[in-house]
Amino acid sequence: MSNAQDAANRGPITVSIMLATVMNSLDTTIANVALPHIQGSVSASQEQITWVLTSYIISAAIMTPLSGWLAGRIGRKRLFLISIAGFTVASMLCGIANSLLEIVGYRLLQGLFGAALIPLSQAILLDINPPEKHGQAMAVWGMGALLGPILGPALGGWLTENLDWRWVFFINLPIGILAFLGVWFFTSPDGKSTARPFDFVGFGALIAFIGAVQMMLDRGPSLDWFDAGEIQIYAIIAAMGLWVFITHTMTATHPFFDRALVRDRNFMTSCIFGFFIGILLFSTMALTPPMMQTLMGYPVLTAGLVSMPRGFGSFAAMFVVGRLIGKIDTRIILFTGLCLNAVALWQMMQFDLSMNSTPFIISGIIQGFGIGMIFVPLSTLAFATVAPHLRAEGSSVYTLIRNLGAAVGISIMQALMIANTQTMHESMAGRVNLSDPAVASAMAGRLDLSTQAGLSALNGEITRQATMVAYIDDFQLMLILTLLCIPMLLLMRQPKRKAPGPVHVEAD
Numbered sequence: 001m002s003n004a005q006d007a008a009n010r011g012p013i014t015v016s017i018m019l020a021t022v023m024n025s026l027d028t029t030i031a032n033v034a035l036p037h038i039q040g041s042v043s044a045s046q047e048q049i050t051w052v053l054t055s056y057i058i059s060a061a062i063m064t065p066l067s068g069w070l071a072g073r074i075g076r077k078r079l080f081l082i083s084i085a086g087f088t089v090a091s092m093l094c095g096i097a098n099s100l101l102e103i104v105g106y107r108l109l110q111g112l113f114g115a116a117l118i119p120l121s122q123a124i125l126l127d128i129n130p131p132e133k134h135g136q137a138m139a140v141w142g143m144g145a146l147l148g149p150i151l152g153p154a155l156g157g158w159l160t161e162n163l164d165w166r167w168v169f170f171i172n173l174p175i176g177i178l179a180f181l182g183v184w185f186f187t188s189p190d191g192k193s194t195a196r197p198f199d200f201v202g203f204g205a206l207i208a209f210i211g212a213v214q215m216m217l218d219r220g221p222s223l224d225w226f227d228a229g230e231i232q233i234y235a236i237i238a239a240m241g242l243w244v245f246i247t248h249t250m251t252a253t254h255p256f257f258d259r260a261l262v263r264d265r266n267f268m269t270s271c272i273f274g275f276f277i278g279i280l281l282f283s284t285m286a287l288t289p290p291m292m293q294t295l296m297g298y299p300v301l302t303a304g305l306v307s308m309p310r311g312f313g314s315f316a317a318m319f320v321v322g323r324l325i326g327k328i329d330t331r332i333i334l335f336t337g338l339c340l341n342a343v344a345l346w347q348m349m350q351f352d353l354s355m356n357s358t359p360f361i362i363s364g365i366i367q368g369f370g371i372g373m374i375f376v377p378l379s380t381l382a383f384a385t386v387a388p389h390l391r392a393e394g395s396s397v398y399t400l401i402r403n404l405g406a407a408v409g410i411s412i413m414q415a416l417m418i419a420n421t422q423t424m425h426e427s428m429a430g431r432v433n434l435s436d437p438a439v440a441s442a443m444a445g446r447l448d449l450s451t452q453a454g455l456s457a458l459n460g461e462i463t464r465q466a467t468m469v470a471y472i473d474d475f476q477l478m479l480i481l482t483l484l485c486i487p488m489l490l491l492m493r494q495p496k497r498k499a500p501g502p503v504h505v506e507a508d
Contacts, residue, residue, distance in 0.1 A: 061210065260387065281406070421470040
């Protein structure tokens with residue numbers, strides 16, 4: 001099938017590609033609301049259950065840089081079909097998993113196969129549309145990518161409550177099958193494969209660094225950090241991997257990424273910026289649904305519905321940003337997005353156990369709108385000064401660093417929440433004197449402190465209060481990180497003119 005035939009089949013190809021994009025984006029949020037149910041089903045601890053999220057993000061981050069090279073080696077259509085099929089099968093395996101090890105392993109497979117779906121879907125959409133329709137094509141793609149954050153929490157909550165948590169993964173099966181058949185029948189065959197150098201040494205060193213850092217963050221809380229030999233080994237592997245990666249990148253003929261990217265101030269600043277944005281976005285999305293269910297007693301469906309307005313905020317921001325980019329300084333849009341995110345996090349610091357769902361909804365809409373005003377402008381600034389031939393490579397590096405921020409952020413925030421809960425519990429429990437008449441008076445008619453059941457209920461309430469304080473501490477840290485990002489805007493420069501060619505935009 002020729003490119004002309006691809007253009008003739010633009011409609012069904014677009015639908016097929018968007019199904020794959022929606023399937024991939026759904027998995028960024030749909031499992032969040034089901035985490036407490038998955039945790040109980042596989043008998044995982046609170047810090048272990050976050051591996052279900054971080055394993056997917058890390059494997060996708062590692063595989064993303066290989067996508068372009070693999071597309072050149074085995075063909076874009078073939079890679080797309082393999083990715084859809086692999087992601088669909090891995091989703092089925094996640095649904096039938098019966099242990100933590102199984103579901104984390106299958107989530108790793110999901111990330112490995114799903115990594116290529118986003119860049120390939122963008123590339124195919126750009127190819128089947130004429131240049132004058134590229135903006136419209138990317139707008140359609142962006143809406144599909146945003147359907148995941150919008151529909152994911154509510155859909156995940158409904159499936160978990162009415163069927164089972166396993167259906168948050170089984171839902172991918174019909175979508176994946178339709179996407180596979182559409183790409184198979186309507187997309188033209190691959191042309192001649194092309195081989196280009198790939199830095200496997202640098203890539204391997206980077207995998208060692210990322211994997212060791214993530215294992216250190218995931219296992220550290222339960223092993224008392226550097227007092228454990230396992231954590232020390234991870235730290236040594238991470239340090240060696242980073243050293244090999246840096247030295248090899250500086251000296252290799254064909255390094256993992258072109259050294260010209262390091263010299264581009266906009267690109268490097270945007271990558272650092274994106275790392276922190278990954279922390280802020282994904283950490284909040286990972287923390288709030290379990291918080292609603294475990295502390296506030298929300299049913300899983302209610303937690304999903306309350307989380308849903310965050311996606312609507314991001315969706316609305318895309319329309320606003322689309323009209324503003326090119327008319328005002330992009331850094332002003334970024335500054336506005338950061339300020340909105342700061343306002344939302346400040347509101348989240350005021351959360352308490354007696355509130356209703358309104359603060360969750362309002363802060364979610366504001367933060368979603370703020371994040372939506374950050375992603376597209378940040379991508380625009382990141383690639384505005386990058387040479388056209390480096391954009392594909394730069395896109396992989398940019399996505400890798402942002403996803404690394406997401407995985408690291410989830411692990412760190414979860415570890416801090418658990419540690420701070422324990423600290424606050426000890427502090428609060430130490431202040432409760434059962435012989436104090438004031439304590440007895442306050443508990444009168446509520447708890448019988450003379451019984452084991454009453455003491456257990458009192459301990460549970462202290463734990464609940466301590467956990468809320470720990471969540472607020474996490475939100476405070478994220479607010480500080482947001483404010484620290486603002487000075488980085490001064491390091492960016494607004495391009496005098498738009499660089500030719502399509503801009504690689506990452507939407508969430």
